[in-house]
Amino acid sequence: MVSIDEVARHAGVSTATVSRALSGRGHVSDATKARVEAAAKTLGYVVSASASSLASGRTRNIGVLVPFLDRWFFSTVLSGIASALMRRGYDITLYSLTADRAERRDVFDTFLRRQRVDGVIAISIEIGEEETEQLMALDLPVIAIGGPNPRLTTLTVDDVAVARLATEHLLALGHREIAHIGASPEFDIDFHIPTHRRQGFEQALADAGIPVKPSLFEPADFTIEGGFRAAKQLLGKPGGRPTAIFAASDEMAIGALLAARELGYRVPEDISVVGIDGHELGEFFRLTTVDQFPRGQGERAADAILAELEKGVAPTHQPGELPYELIVRGSTARLAD
Amino acid sequence: MVSIDEVARHAGVSTATVSRALSGRGHVSDATKARVEAAAKTLGYVVSASASSLASGRTRNIGVLVPFLDRWFFSTVLSGIASALMRRGYDITLYSLTADRAERRDVFDTFLRRQRVDGVIAISIEIGEEETEQLMALDLPVIAIGGPNPRLTTLTVDDVAVARLATEHLLALGHREIAHIGASPEFDIDFHIPTHRRQGFEQALADAGIPVKPSLFEPADFTIEGGFRAAKQLLGKPGGRPTAIFAASDEMAIGALLAARELGYRVPEDISVVGIDGHELGEFFRLTTVDQFPRGQGERAADAILAELEKGVAPTHQPGELPYELIVRGSTARLAD
DNA sequence: CTGAAAGCGCTAACAT
DNA sequence: ATGTTAGCGCTTTCAG
Numbered sequence: 001m002v003s004i005d006e007v008a009r010h011a012g013v014s015t016a017t018v019s020r021a022l023s024g025r026g027h028v029s030d031a032t033k034a035r036v037e038a039a040a041k042t043l044g045y046v047v048s049a050s051a052s053s054l055a056s057g058r059t060r061n062i063g064v065l066v067p068f069l070d071r072w073f074f075s076t077v078l079s080g081i082a083s084a085l086m087r088r089g090y091d092i093t094l095y096s097l098t099a100d101r102a103e104r105r106d107v108f109d110t111f112l113r114r115q116r117v118d119g120v121i122a123i124s125i126e127i128g129e130e131e132t133e134q135l136m137a138l139d140l141p142v143i144a145i146g147g148p149n150p151r152l153t154t155l156t157v158d159d160v161a162v163a164r165l166a167t168e169h170l171l172a173l174g175h176r177e178i179a180h181i182g183a184s185p186e187f188d189i190d191f192h193i194p195t196h197r198r199q200g201f202e203q204a205l206a207d208a209g210i211p212v213k214p215s216l217f218e219p220a221d222f223t224i225e226g227g228f229r230a231a232k233q234l235l236g237k238p239g240g241r242p243t244a245i246f247a248a249s250d251e252m253a254i255g256a257l258l259a260a261r262e263l264g265y266r267v268p269e270d271i272s273v274v275g276i277d278g279h280e281l282g283e284f285f286r287l288t289t290v291d292q293f294p295r296g297q298g299e300r301a302a303d304a305i306l307a308e309l310e311k312g313v314a315p316t317h318q319p320g321e322l323p324y325e326l327i328v329r330g331s332t333a334r335l336a337d
Numbered sequence: 338m339v340s341i342d343e344v345a346r347h348a349g350v351s352t353a354t355v356s357r358a359l360s361g362r363g364h365v366s367d368a369t370k371a372r373v374e375a376a377a378k379t380l381g382y383v384v385s386a387s388a389s390s391l392a393s394g395r396t397r398n399i400g401v402l403v404p405f406l407d408r409w410f411f412s413t414v415l416s417g418i419a420s421a422l423m424r425r426g427y428d429i430t431l432y433s434l435t436a437d438r439a440e441r442r443d444v445f446d447t448f449l450r451r452q453r454v455d456g457v458i459a460i461s462i463e464i465g466e467e468e469t470e471q472l473m474a475l476d477l478p479v480i481a482i483g484g485p486n487p488r489l490t491t492l493t494v495d496d497v498a499v500a501r502l503a504t505e506h507l508l509a510l511g512h513r514e515i516a517h518i519g520a521s522p523e524f525d526i527d528f529h530i531p532t533h534r535r536q537g538f539e540q541a542l543a544d545a546g547i548p549v550k551p552s553l554f555e556p557a558d559f560t561i562e563g564g565f566r567a568a569k570q571l572l573g574k575p576g577g578r579p580t581a582i583f584a585a586s587d588e589m590a591i592g593a594l595l596a597a598r599e600l601g602y603r604v605p606e607d608i609s610v611v612g613i614d615g616h617e618l619g620e621f622f623r624l625t626t627v628d629q630f631p632r633g634q635g636e637r638a639a640d641a642i643l644a645e646l647e648k649g650v651a652p653t654h655q656p657g658e659l660p661y662e663l664i665v666r667g668s669t670a671r672l673a674d
Numbered sequence: 675c676t677g678a679a680a681g682c683g684c685t686a687a688c689a690t
Numbered sequence: 691a692t693g694t695t696a697g698c699g700c701t702t703t704c705a706g
Contacts, residue, residue, distance in 0.1 A: 001452065003683060014693045019685055026686085029691060049451040050390035051683035054698045059387065061430070061453075069416035070409065070617070079406035082433040086440060091453060093398070093430045096419040103423060114386040115338065116398075116428060225621045280407070284562045340699060351677045356701055363702085364675060388699035391682045452683095 002043045010039035022047065049091075053115075061091040062305060063117035065107070067125045069096050072251070072279060073294055077123050077145060080298025088306055093117060097125060108134045119305045121145065123298075124193075127152070141308040143301045146193060148319060155301055157292050158320030159193050163200025163248070165326055166274045166290050170244045171208050174335035175272060177216070178205070179242035181230045181252050184219035197248045197276065216242055220252050227255025235263050235271070243335055244272040250279035250289050257285055257331060268333035278327070286330030297322060339380045348376040359384065386428075390452075398428040399642060400454035402444070404462045406433050409588070409616060410631055414460050414482060417635020425643055430454060434462060445471045456642045458482065460635075461530075464489070478645040480638045483530060485656060492638055494629050495657030496530050500537025500585070502663055503611045503627050507581045508545050511672035512609060514553070515542070516579035518567045518589050521556035534585045534613065553579055557589050564592025572600055572608070580672055581609040587616035587626050594622055594668060605670035615664070623667030634659060 008015045013032055020026040021036035028036070039045075053059045062085055066074050078094075085092050093116060095107045108131050112120065117140065124146035127135065132151050135142050144154040170178050180201045183194030202212050218234050220226030227247055234256075235241050245260075247253035253275025257267050265271045275282070278291030300322070307313045345352045350369055357363040358373035365373070376382075390396045399422055403411050415431075422429050430453060432444045445468050449457065457472065461483035464472065469488050472479050481491040507515050517538050520531030539549050555571050557563030564584055571593075572578050582597075584590035590612025594604050602608045612619070615628030637659070644650045 001450075001683095005683085015683090016685075016694080017692055020692085023685085027691060032691080044450075046447055046450040046452075048391075048683055049453040050387040050396065051698090052685075053387035054385075054391050054700085055683075055685040057685095057698080069419060070413045072407065072409075075412040076407045079433060082406060082431060083435060086433065086443075086448075089447075091430050091432075091448060091451075093428050094419060095428075096416060096423065098420060106423075110383055110426075111423075111428060113338075113381075113383040114428075115383075116386040224618060228621070281561060284565070342699085352700075353678080353702075354676060357676085360701085366675060369675080385699055388682095389701075391684085392699075392701040394682080394701095 001048070002045045003048075004045070007036065007039045007043055007045045010043060011035045059091075059116060059118050060089060061093055061117050062302070063093050063095055063112060063120040065095050065097055065120060065122040065125055067097050067123070069094075073249075073277060074123055076280075076294040077298040077301075080295035081121060081123075081302045082298075084299040084302035085306075088302075090306070112138060118309055119143070121301045121305055122152075123301075126192075141305050143305045143308075143315070145297055145301050148192070153304070153315050153317060154319070155297060155304065155317060155322055156320050157297075157322040157324050159196035160200040160203065161320070162276055162290050162292065162324050163197040163246070164204045165200075165324070166246050166276060167201045167204035169288070169326055169328070169332065170246060170272060170274060171204060171210075173244075173272065173332060175244040176210055176335075177240065177242045178210075178244045178246060179216040179218065179234045181218050181220050181227055181234070181245060181247040181256060183248065184221060194248055201246060220247075220255075222249050222252060224251045224255040224258070227252025228259045229255070231256035231259035232263065235260060235265065242271070244274070244332070247273065247275045250275035250277040250282055250287060253287055253289065253331075254279070254281060254285050257287065267331050269336065272332040272335075274332055282327070282329065288329045288332040289327050290324050291327050292322065292324045338385070339382045340385075341382070344373065344376050344380055344382045347380060348372045396453060396455050397426060398430055398454050399639070400430050400432055400449060400457040402432050402434055402457060402459040402462055404434050404460070406431075410586075410614060411460055413617075413631040414635040414638075417632035418458060418460075418639045419635075421636040421639035422643075425639075427643070449475060455646055456480070458638045458642060459489075460638075463529075478642050480642045480645075480652070482634055482638050485529070490641070490652050490654060491656070492634065492641065492654055492659055493657050494634075494659040494661050496533035497537040497540065498657070499613055499627050499629065499661050500534040500583070501541045502537075502661070503583050503613060504538045504541035506625070506663055506665070506669065507583060507609060507611060508541060508547075510581075510609065510669060512581040513547060513672075514577065514579045515547075515581045515583060516553040516555065516571045518555050518557050518564055518571070518582060518584040518593060520585065521558060531585055538583060557584075557592075559586050559589060561588045561592040561595070564589030565596045566592070568593035568596035569600065572597060572602065579608070581611070581669070584610065584612045587612035587614040587619055587624060590624055590626065590668075591616070591618060591622050594624065604668050606673065609669040609672075611669055619664070619666065625666045625669040626664050627661050628664050629659065629661045 004015045008018045021028045021033045119141040122144040126147050144152045148154045182198045218230035220230040245256050257273045260271050275289045304315045341352045345355045358365045358370045456478040459481040463484050481489045485491045519535045555567040557567040582593050594610050597608050612626045641652045
């Protein structure tokens with residue numbers, strides 16, 4: 001590997017000047033800057049990350065905490081983060097948080113403390129009291145996406161409003177018997193998003209003067225399969241089926257849609273279905289949804305952390321400021337008289 | 338951040354001994370080792386990655402090259418890599434290769450050359466001549482998964498055999514009119530897996546004495562939607578529809594299954610469908626498939642690179658040694674007489 | 675088995 | 691605007 005003094009020699013300057021010219025910190029005349037850049041280029045010189053980090057304290061590397069790598073939502077947010085960060089020359093190191101308690105401890109105890117990153121982005125993970133403490137002890141910028149944590153800077157969408165919007169869409173189409181597929185109670189304990197969505201749902205009903213029937217709620221696990229099972233329950237019960245289903249995620253909504261079909265109901269003629277997320281399969285299934293632009297969430301988080309890092313701008317995020325939008329496709333329709 | 342000499346002082350030894358005790362390189366008496374470990378623990382000491390890397394030349398960090406983060410197959414392989422690497426205390430830094438040529442160049446020119454990683458794993462990316470050159474110039478262990486590259490150590494499954502297996506399953510059930518959904522020609526140009534799958538399909542037919550009909554091939558893009566469209570074409574053509582479809586991926590197979598249903602065909606009574614991959618949705622759709630254990634592929638790649646790194650074992654992989662297995666579920670059945 | 679000391683390849687004062 | 695120099699926090703000879 002070619003090192004900085006070869007470049008210095010080649011350009012006829014000191015290593016300090018090479019460093020300045022290449023990093024853009026401190027003044028260098030345009031002429032020398034050009035010479036240095038040319039030398040670096042012909043020699044194929046790239047700054048050594050560890051040497052530079054050790055000397056400067058900056059790593060140009062962001063740590064990203066993800067709960068599941070193989071679930072669509074998370075990997076989509078991650079890809080947003082990756083592209084925004086890469087554009088700015090930052091590396092990203094990935095910390096995948098499994099269910100394994102010990103591994104999870106390791107991430108906070110050890111991995112994150114190696115001084116390998118300049119900041120961390122946490123994607124929709126519920127961070128415990130002690131973990132929050134450890135994150136803050138890192139003394140690094142931290143941006144969390146989803147799952148509001150009062151002690152951390154958090155990017156959130158207003159989940160209550162999102163759920164209201166979905167529900168109001170159904171109400172505006174004339175539906176009165178609306179079922180909701182949300183999280184199972186265990187899931188809810190340390191993850192608040194599903195609760196908020198349920199609240200928004202109930203608020204919208206209340207505002208429309210419609211009583212909330214517990215029999216029209218069915219828990220599931222945020223997968224297609226879970227949504228499928230829940231919808232079968234909802235639609236199979238004798239005595240007055242719902243005319244519409246609001247699922248707390250697109251994957252569950254797709255499951256519901258498939259369940260309705262399998263039972264012989266037509267969507268949207270017999271039953272309307274709406275989800276939340278903006279899932280890539282939504283278009284294919286003609287699913288009406290409230291899109292929350294997960295890629296964009298990742299990009300914003302990346303921008304926020306870079307702003308804090310490079311401009312020292314402590315982000316001033318209002319809770320619930322992330323955008324969302326109702327996308328009306330073919331899975332919802334007016335209630336037939 | 339607490340540093341190595343605090344630990345040294347606390348344990349009453351030199352920094353050299355702390356380094357040896359904690360890294361396990363060089364001999365330290367059990368007694369001092371215990372003292373050092375205790376000191377490190379009570380002080381909460383964690384070795385600084387950059388200082389350690391600079392001094393030793395080892396980073397304990399593996400670079401992973403991924404083409405798409407948000408596609409199920411890749412994120413699943415990635416999660417396998419992540420868990421195997423994390424268990425061994427390695428970090429992983431992620432390089433997402435977009436279609437953008439310039440960004441892609443950057444990865445090879447700059448990102449990978451920062452000496453931030455000890456090795457690289459490339460997931461199913463077709464690596465060009467020049468890129469291969471650059472990878473080799475890194476002088477680091479490189480493991481590629483899929484897309485055999487004669488100059489790189491590559492973990493592959495025998496795609497021809499996998500496709501034969503899927504096709505032979507259909508043949509054994511009595512099917513003779515078997516359609517294949519594969520890649521569109523552009524896709525094929527620099528990505529050989531689909532071609533191999535097609536070859537396996539054709540070989541199996543040939544062995545059974547069945548002529549290959551071009552009309553029974555339909556290209557698609559490896560998505561559910563693509564498979565859906567392709568199957569509609571295949572099943573909609575007047576004059577003798579196929580009785581079975583072999584799709585080169587599970588996502589396309591699921592699309593095909595949905596298309597068959599929408600056209601009013603029953604699966605598997607009227608038409609059998611088989612895919613390849615072992616997709617998480619396979620179970621839900623009762624899809625017969627040839628599983629190629631993507632998570633396991635990631636884990637193996639991680640193990641291989643660690644073996645090379647830590648034991649200096651240059652991996653001796655035979656082409657096509659990754660496991661695969663036919664999983665018969667409910668989407669295939671005997672041809673009705 | 676342990677310690678002293680010389681770097682690893684940069685960056686950031688401090689000079690000039 | 692540029693050069694000199696002292697580290698950054700470890701690891702690794704080399705001695706003992």
